[in-house]
Amino acid sequence: MTTIRIMRPDDANIAGNVHGGTILKMIEEAGVIISTRHCNSQQLESCAAVLARVERTDFLSPMSIGEVAHVSAEITYTSKHSVEVQVNVLAEDIIKGKKRLTNRATLWYVPVSLKSVDKVVEVPPIKYLRTEQEEEGRKRYDAQKLERMENKQKNGDWMLPAIDTEPYTVRYSQSSLIHLVSPSDCVLHGFVQGGVTMKLMDEVAGIVAARHCKTNIVTASVDAINFHHKIQKGCVLTVSGRMTFTSNKSMEIEVFVDIDPVLENSKGKTVAVTAFFTYVSLDKHAKPLSVPMLKIETEDEKKRFEEGESRYQQTKAKRLAQAQHQ
């Protein structure tokens, strides 16, 4: 099975090299199609092939925008409950008419029943052209099984937002994302369009709100946003959100956008945009639910809570005034 796709600007970095992640994603898409198709090829239970392991993958040569990627997948071994897929990736320069190998990957899939996701179904055996192939496959199967066993989960000392934070505190729900500016973010001029930044800000605010109240949440309003700095191609945006205030039925989240011009030796980050988002929590019938009160731990948090409360009261007063005028 072979699939082709042209590499686009958003698939690549600013030097024009296609991201390894784009290629890994295409490899896995080919793998999931061929293995799902195979596992459903007999009159058995409907199932989906789920990726269990990818062997070490080398990137032999960078691919460029405008080149055509050819991704070929083949099933090379089946055990009772797993499928081995080998994938080759070629890059073709269709103008020069040349192809070169860029990747070889091996993926292991396990078929999971569509009715009950914890049930692994049986894999129909494949036919081997040469008998050694089965034997070689079995060796690869045993080797990866052994490695998986040995791979005792290393975790531990990671610098993530503390795991044991108390619920409903600011630290518990605070979140940040990084976004690498892509060509599609800057269409009309060399800078990120404001709408792109606002979408990322709302995404972070929504995650903070959902982490706090663990229900269906929707944006209720956004305070005025000022755009102080132009954001150029190749920058990394860090978008961070923290909860500042909760009323009975709403949450206020403060969002910061930092610009990091990765490729330049700069004097560090600049805060480009800040804003306050207000979210509400909804039940199944789209009625507002009450929101757990934010637990304040520091003086700074207290100060921000009070400022949030004062914005909340102002908005309420303005709405009341408008309603009376109408």
Added chain:
Amino acid sequence: MTTIRIMRPDDANIAGNVHGGTILKMIEEAGVIISTRHCNSQQLESCAAVLARVERTDFLSPMSIGEVAHVSAEITYTSKHSVEVQVNVLAEDIIKGKKRLTNRATLWYVPVSLKSVDKVVEVPPIKYLRTEQEEEGRKRYDAQKLERMENKQKNGDWMLPAIDTEPYTVRYSQSSLIHLVSPSDCVLHGFVQGGVTMKLMDEVAGIVAARHCKTNIVTASVDAINFHHKIQKGCVLTVSGRMTFTSNKSMEIEVFVDIDPVLENSKGKTVAVTAFFTYVSLDKHAKPLSVPMLKIETEDEKKRFEEGESRYQQTKAKRLAQAQHQ
């Protein structure tokens, strides 16, 4: 000017409500079109309208997947150097044939010369139907100007990766992103496809590598990856990367993926996937550059560096062995 678009699954959360950020992005796209067109409507210097400010925006009613968004933009005021655009958003249920107002927004744009991005060009004046309109617009213009002045940049106490970190340390380049699982991430079954996770992992590893050496970097290899847990719709993935080892011409980055099932009261985060990515740095002619040596600060970092070095030596030995066999 009105623009129309059907709302898709990827525009919405798992409850089917369209993200506020999707709507903000459509609003800004309408704003940038109408204001860029207006600022170029006379035979003056070519320019692009850049978003300077968005006034407070309320979301009056959530929009759903399958509804059609109508975004109408109108220029309501022009000063010498800025354009005010007012945008209304309606949601239309095309099956039931009903429309309702969901948003009203006001955006301020500044036209920037395409030749010299620091030069603001003059805005052609609009004609007002009623003379009061100009006066009312001027009041809004003055009010927002005042607010922008007052908006002294709040920054300070933010929990970002420390700003004063020394270059080439682990802390300097470590990065993490959050990703809200979307329907497109889970096409064949209810779980995130492995390729989606790998793409995010490579994205973080690439940012860590770029932050470390500030050059054009590309993925050279990925060590075997095991997928321990299924990741469901509505989860938030935190993908974190830190540099573990540098050789003369390569960098090894360790990447962790944590799953946070936001909407459920779970026992906290689970590490779903970990992997080692190797990156190299390239010059303009795609030749490898030497990589600044990683500065080690702690015992843990030292231990990880040595482990990385041992993986590096093993891979090197294997390659040599393969080369001799051929």
Added chain:
Amino acid sequence: MTTIRIMRPDDANIAGNVHGGTILKMIEEAGVIISTRHCNSQQLESCAAVLARVERTDFLSPMSIGEVAHVSAEITYTSKHSVEVQVNVLAEDIIKGKKRLTNRATLWYVPVSLKSVDKVVEVPPIKYLRTEQEEEGRKRYDAQKLERMENKQKNGDWMLPAIDTEPYTVRYSQSSLIHLVSPSDCVLHGFVQGGVTMKLMDEVAGIVAARHCKTNIVTASVDAINFHHKIQKGCVLTVSGRMTFTSNKSMEIEVFVDIDPVLENSKGKTVAVTAFFTYVSLDKHAKPLSVPMLKIETEDEKKRFEEGESRYQQTKAKRLAQAQHQ
């Protein structure tokens, strides 16, 4: 009804020309909105409009990144069970303030009940401004019906790329891609929207054309396309293209879409859609270049070449006739 969108880098090829497929997808989105809205405009059974046929479409002028596409749709005829939509596409350079017509398309939709997808519901009649309009519409309706009847499904002898092929042969440029249907492809009903399929078809045709002539190529026209089968979520589409005919300045590419319902035990693939795309090759100044002649190797290829030539002559004759009438 008019919709507007800025063209982005991912909408275009590396020379900056917007893919014909991007435009076809926008055309179909406008068509599906206006026809679904119309078919639900009376208090009858809820339904979704499903694309049944697109008439031959010419691409009059290439569109570029940063231009704004205006897509206007209008219902021009209704029969008992179908809706004819005519769509015009304008490209606007908002910096220079100029618009030009780039496409005119005619689409036929059939309203399918949302309760039972095999049931076609009745279309509310439209009002005609002039009585001739109804008569003219009926003629177009009868003509397309006749053509659809005649369109016996061609399939058969399809094959995959051979690697060591001679340039300019059919085998050298033939290509196929695979696409896993995602939820975003099926927004309004459970089926893939016609525009999604057309965009993929154009992508393959473009790769075939680029491989053949190794220059910047753009879509010049698409022959009428009939949509024979509904395509459901979770299917895998294989889209294959092969060159059938070259004139001095144009290439004709035949494209097939096969549906493979991966998760079900089906009787194999079904050909869902076929179409002929015509491409031209452009130099830097957007002037047509001459195209290398297709090398014919088999009897089937010869037959298809002659059929292509006859379509080419017919189109040429029609254009001449139209020009003389004006």
